Amino acid sequence: MSYVVDFTNVSTVGLESSPVAEALAGLRANEARYLRNKYGHVFTVEPASQAQETIDWVHGILKDERGIVIASPPLEATGFEVEGIRMAYLFYESGLSINVMYTIDDAKKRAVGFKLSEGMEIPEELASTFKFARQKSKLAGTIRGSYFTFKNDH
Template sequence: MPYIVDFENVSTVGLESSPVAEALAGLRANEGRYYRNKYGHVFTVSPAGEVPEVVERVSRILKEERDIVISSRPLEATAFDVDGLRMAYVFYESGLSVNVMYGIEADGKRAVGFKLSDGMEIPEELASRFKFARQKSKLAGVIRGSYFVIKGEY
């Protein structure tokens, strides 16, 4: 069942099994606030098992672009179009959030972003490949993030 992310009353609903559930909920709320404020979009997530096509698309892009396989279990996912971008998010039990931004136009921006919840270790599959920048968030504490540009067609 879809869950509308509330960034005013942050909840761990759907994320309870994560060892960093509070921080991951803050990270998810931070994304919800961003899309509401910038685009007027209501950020809604579903249990990963209810939207396997989103998880599979993100996993395929990671594997084909950089030979990355995320070892953590996906908890929630979402996909939506906003302002000429096709977005997909997967939130993992470890506290990792992966998003795929894919411009709908042929020459549009295309990238994969990684965000680490406050308190989690950098996953082994990402540690040697990326450097993570830090940003502070009222909702999520310290978020560490990195990205890469998608070169293929998906």
């Protein structure tokens, strides 16, 4: 069952099994607010069990581009297209959030972003490769993020 993420009243619905559920819910709400403000998009997620195609697409990009396999299980995911950009968001039990922004007509504007919920350690599979910058968020506290760009088709 899909869930429309409310960034006014932050909820842990669907994220309860995460040890950092409150922080992950704030991170998810932060993404919902960004997408609403930037694109007018209503951010809706679904349980990982119902989003396997999106999860496989993101995991394929991670593996093909950087040899990354995320150890934590995904709890929720969503995939959609807005303004010629295919986007996907995955939220993991560990508190990790991964998003892909894949510009369909311009291979120069494709990226994978990683965000860590407050209180979450950097996952071992990302620690040796990525440096994480800090950003403050009213909804998510301190977010640590990193990203990489790619040009291949997926």
